[in-house]
Amino acid sequence: MHRSRLSTFVLDCNVDDLAAAAEFWSKALNRPLLPPEPDEPNYLRLSSSEDEPILYVQKVDHDSRIHLDIETDDLEAEVTRLEQLGARRLTFVRRWWLMQAPTGQVFCVLNPQRGPLADKPNANQWE
Template structure:
């Protein structure tokens, strides 16, 4: 069965006790407004920017691991997309709540997440 996927956006992982200050820095550095200071849920703290290029999702996230930036790939079938990426050489690191954390053959971590707004932004690619 075919599925679709595309770049969803970038997550700025911040190992910090003050996510507001981190989000304020990145807001000013990127010239983007913070549109949701409470974009997370009971288990994760996120702050989301608006007015992003190509309608990409750009967020800061409070994390326990070292600070870094990772990208998200969104798909209408998360498992099918993870399998497609494995066939290209990526590794599944773990399933967290509702997305796959993966690692590229060159070591970069990224996530495969559920597509929420296929009508926005660039059209998704279709995969057999």
């Protein structure tokens, strides 16, 4: 048995100025920017409550788009479950799997971002 849930919306921005892109989304969504994480220079996070998905603005070198992250307490089990639904693994990046849905969208599967999923009422439980 394992759990998973929608974790994050990532606004992929092909820009030179990540701070300006994040400022736009901060104002557009009325979400203050959180202080930058020193070890993650290509990411800026917008505030969100515990019951909402995390919102990141990410500097990328591909076309701008939005992608989502699924968090899970068993990375291999969740990736295998998604493969059985038709998704495919693209590559393992640091701590997460980059995957592609059968409909073409790219998404990530990663470990929990805000503590154990057993404590989260909106986590799905899979056998």
